[in-house]
Amino acid sequence: MTTISGALQAVRDRIARAAEAAGRNPSEIVLLAVSKTFRPEQIREAYLAGQRAFGENYLQEALGKMPALAELPLEWHFIGPIQSNKTRAIAEHFAWVHGVDREKIAERLSQARSPDLPPLHVCVQVNVSGEATKSGAAPEQVPELARRVAELPHLRLRGLMAIPEPSPDAGLQRARFRRLRELKQRLCADGLPLDTLSMGMSEDLEAAIAEGATIVRVGTAIFGTRRKQETVNSER
Ligand SMILES: *Cc1c(COP(=O)(O)O)cnc(C)c1O
Secondary structure (H helix, E strand, O other): OOHHHHHHHHHHHHHHHHHHOOOOHHOOEEEEEOOOEEEHHHHHHHHHHHOOOOEOOOOOHHHHHHHHHHHOEEEEEEEEOOOOHHHHHHHOOEEEEEEEHHHHHHHHHHHHHHOOOOOOEEEEEEEOOOOOOOOEEEEHHHHHHHHHHHOOOEEEEEEEEEOOOOOOOHHHHHHHHHHHHHHHHHHOOOOOOOEEEEEEOOEEEEEEEEHHOOEEEEEEHHHOOOOOOOHHHOOO
């Protein structure tokens, strides 16, 4: 039987191998453990195996789990779609938000973030697959949105995030990650202080690391297969 600690080690090894293959230092890459649908005891098990950063997609589910883990120094990342009526609770309970894709959401998060807390770390989500149904800002809208996030007092613009559609075509998959990297480079050249590329999941973290990922968001490869999500999704 695979334990969470064994699976975590296997993922760390994959990250190290992918980094070395790309001529990168593995310590540049943060592993975000995506714990949606998994129980507090499983999160605790990952913590005991050295994991600190955890990603959650559904606000109510995350808020339900956090009290059981409150004594642990965990870093919580909100990685799901953001509804405007949830911005207050997200700004209060998370250290990072990866899915900011419009100005209104950024403004509400900044307003809701307590000045007593460090600024909320923000990634702008980009739709790199060009699908109308996917969330994420269109690449051409990203420079303006990123500039706006950088101006907001209680947010700290960190980088870009994408969830490219899975593709059996490895070249196409990599091209989408590359698109995110090139967009980040352009924004940096324009003077925006971006240091983060949040891209790559259980199936494609190697391709993402080859294209410069600095945060990989991994769920299944650490915690196992998720049960069907209709009930969790219905809160949205
Ligand atoms: C669920 C999820 C992940 C993790 O996906 P796995 O394939 O289980 O590794 C990463 N990022 C986001 C935004 C997710 O919703």
